[in-house]
Amino acid sequence: MSYQFVHMELYSRKGRDGRSVDFVLAEAARRPDACLHVQNPVPPAVVFGVDVDEVRHLHDERAATAKATLATGKQRAIRQDQNTLLTVVASHPAAMDSVASNPALADEVKEWEARTVAWLRDQYGVALVSVIRHVDESYPHLHAFVLPEAPDLRAGALHPGQEAKRRVVSAGAANGEDGKTLNRRADVAYREAMRDWQDSYWQAVGLPCGLTRLGPGRRRLTRDEWQAERTQVRAVRHAQDRAALIEAEADSLASQAKADAAIAHAERTEADRIRAAAVEQAAIAKRLHDAAEMRLRKARAALSRASDEGKRILGAAHREADRLRAFGGRLRALWDGLRRSAMEDRLRASVARDLARERTRADEAGRRVAEEARRRREAESRAEDAVASARAVGRERDAARRQLSALLPDLRSEKQLTLGRTRP
Template sequence: MAEGFQFAHIENFSRKGDKRGRTVGFVLGEARRDAAASLHVSSPRPPELVWGVSLDEVEREHDARAVSARKAVAGGKERAVGREQHTLLTVVVSHPYTVAEVEADPAKRAEVERWEDLNVRWLRDQFGADLRTVVRHTDEKYWHLHGYGVPGDPEMRAWMSHPGQVAKREVVAAGPAEGEDDKAMHRRSDRAYKGAMRDWQNAYFESVGVPAGLTRIGPGRRRLPRAEWHQERDQAQALRLAQEKADALRATVQQQAREFVSKTKGQGGELLASARAEAERVRAEAAQLRADAARRADAALAAVDAAQAAEARAREAAEKAQQERREAELATTAARRLSGLGGALRGLWDGLRHSKVAARIRAELMPAVEQWQKVAAEARAREAASNSQRQALAATVKELRRSAGDLGAQRDELRERLAAYEPATPEFAPAALRPHP
């Protein structure tokens, strides 16, 4: 029984290569296990062809078509396809069994052989004639397949086979919706990409995962308890067995019908009626088995939908918790900055600088602030003038006092001289110096 879940990944490549330097040549060389392109594999083994042509033939076909491919440009002209355009499509699918398990257990090998047949059928339905080869690698841990395709489009546009890229380009080509800017449009195109890829994974699950008895998503991605995931896995296995039983019964009925026809040729209607009754009984049993398989499939898909909804809720909760953590960190930083009056003023001003509301408040208060500043400046000017006048008056008073002192001293000296050299007679003496009668 498979202890795991499905894995499928689609990716396109160009001759120029991506940021990691993976060009078309490098990708095909890695698939061939060329020495320069398979350093990540400890003991490389040549790939095993499962379906289609060799990898060398794929590379020759790709390179020849890439040289001759043309794309239409303005003016009805054509030009060569750029080396940056994706011209090779690839798909990798992996089974949860390890290579060691498959090689050691014939029952598990039978399971993966059925799984491989389902994958080849699904890949051919998906990509049609563009699919050129499917190979198996057995030199890594898990059993897996690689599919490689060359676009049949005259311009070799590999994105046309990628459901996510098709959905994204459709949104971008339609342009922004009413009231939507380019940034919002690109977010919507990203959501379209993810939605298309979920649908692609669901289609793969219905075509390959269900018949192979694999679950859609593993327990780790959805944080399921192991018991619940084992229950879901057992349900997937039961569905696989029911479908296998229905297929086997259908084959048996067809074989019995052929044998009956060959034995009863030329015999009477009694045998024909008996055969028809037996065929009707077998058809009823097969219909019952198909109905049971359909119910199990519906239950499995319902479990997938519930798991995806739970995953979305968990992701939203994680994003909300992360946002709250960031806000708490910002609040903590702000609190540290606001410790002390200087920090408070700096924090207030920084907040005002980055706030549209604060900018409006500043604009409304600025005339009042400027008036207050003018009044303060005039008061300071008046105070300065008053101080200057007071200082000048003090200097004048000081000078007058000094002058008065000098005059008093001169008067006293003059009186002494008059008394010594020219004594005053009573009749001519000042009134203040005359003797009383």
Template sequence: MAFQFVRVELFSRKGKEGRGTGFVFDEVARVPSASIHVQEPDTPIVVHGLAPDALRELHDERAAEARTEVKGGKQRVVRQDQNTLAGVVLSYPVTMDEYRAKPEVVARVLDWERRSVAWLRSQFGDRLVSVVRHEDESHPHLHAYVLPDDPAMTAAHLHPGFRAKAAAKAAGAQPGEDDKALSKRADAAYKSAMRAWLDDYHAKVAQPCGMTRLGPGKRRLTREQWHQEKRQAEALRDTLAKAEALKAKGDAFITTTKEKADRIAGEAAAARAEAVKATEAAQATIVAARAAEKVARQRAETARAASERAERDTRAAKRLSGLGGLLRGLWDGLRKSNVAARIRKAVESELEELRRQVAAAAERATATDAARRETEARVRNLRQNLSDTGRQLAEARQEIAVLRPESAPDSAQAPARR
């Protein structure tokens, strides 16, 4: 793996040395007259936003409508030599032969591409209108195009270096500073802003993809030192990839755990509600049983009294004279005894039903309590698993800290690959 390459340029419709916006759009679309440097031009691959033809149409339409305000509040069309387009070139340091031959290299290029597009969106937002990949030159690379969204369509605002330089000049000279010193400070602001821009790309994209910030020639490294730094960058890339995979696994586990915890909490709440309901039902059943027992005792007492009266009537009947009186007395006693027996049978049936209801309520309460204990055990297991995943993430962060190199010194950008 080698060092990073990213470059930003501004273009006007008139252009310099024949490289106006029209030529830029022809080149990215692989129009033959603008692709002489490519041996076998291939169709560009759109990875974000608009295709080249739609990009050209949108730019030309906005540029034709752009207006700038002059003295007296009048509006005029923008000049042909005003920059109206920003282009960013990003390259991945592998040959096309490696890219076509090794699936693992393709996977790394696609990961770099995904990170690059995300980084460009963080830099330019919705002003990033197109990103195209070329696979017909020496290295796989991206062309990104950004359109300004102000009424004058001022692309200079999109360039981090020019933006910082303009801000320094707009602030004016400091005490004791002449125009030359102000210009020098503005140039320093330009370099500082570009350095920060390149550092940000390295931190967000290049470093996770195993690229170094600078090449060996910029820092006068020996061949062995350069290979050692490349090995360290690749080791850091692999460690970061493992950390990202572990983080994704941890995030998925956390999401799943949260869903399970929510479900378990819902089940526990339902179990508690069922337990409360079962307890209330049991209490109500006990109250009803006590009331029924009281009624049963009253009925039993009534039956006992009826039985005693029947016995007394029977004895009285025996004392009656004559066979007819005796028979009538016996009949009345038997009738009252049958009434008492029916009362006792009904009372015993009601008591048995009440005993069954009390036993069922007690069984439901016991089952609910067991479910609650099982739910609490599952929650404890999930918390332990989450703790283990957090420990693994901490170990990965320590490994990354050991491999991560210190910030490299600044230098000029490398020559562009096209």
């Protein structure tokens, strides 16, 4: 088989046909006297929630304190034959020996199990207290145990078919409707609700796992029709997997594009900051250069004044030398001339050093401005490439989604089918 199997049952403490809450929990726990149909019993594995013994403890604790409200408004303990536990059994069509020898098939079973647990949690919320796995029978299967939260512990309220039937009966007969007609209409509501429940499981679990909604026997399909339907389901699953892969790649590329854009923005911001700093440094360098030029002009003026003063002093010295006409006077005049010449050389060297330093600062500021402009252009180019890649992946994802929509079967046709393996 390659079609889905999911089934629900209600149990009371008193039980029916020997199947009570105690018995079904003992069978799930693989108690020897309750699992005679299993050749080599293996303890179950807890997939979600608590183990079977804790389920029993929770159930008995709630049942001992649950109260039913009578029509008179009085409360009493709930009846022993009231359904207090709902169970759901889901089975995968892969044989256990095939699962053990085929890693790819084992991965498919793990996916089916994870999707089934997620669907159960979505269906029952906090009322789902446990999901266990059995691997000691022909096919891998799960048992889910659901305990109602209501004070009266009425598990039937969690059964979609029974609730649909109860609502029809509670509303009463329509005009000209007798009791039998009302009951038939309630049964129709029961079957319709259970079909919706089965459809919900197929949409969430069966279809993504490549399982058909019903087997070929219940619909009298030919082998070719059955094979065509299986092929279609596999194609839909392949399209879903491909769409999910493209979606993941698109998300990854989009995240990378965002990261690249953030990096580019940070680089542009840093480039702007460095450029602003370079501009400021260039302005400072210009101010220093202007100050150096001013100092140079002042130095030149000072040199000019010193030269004039030297000439004056030299003229005076010559005159004094002529006047004294003595060797000592001429020697002193020569010494003063030498001192003036050395002072002028030191002043020229100081001004030249200041000018060279300021020119170096101005050249360095210009180089940094050019380098940051180049880095900004590269960052903007990377951001544009990332955006283009994200758009291309988005177009491929949209194409995959359109392919998926074209392959999805019309589930509404299933509304005319009878419920597989679920009885009113």
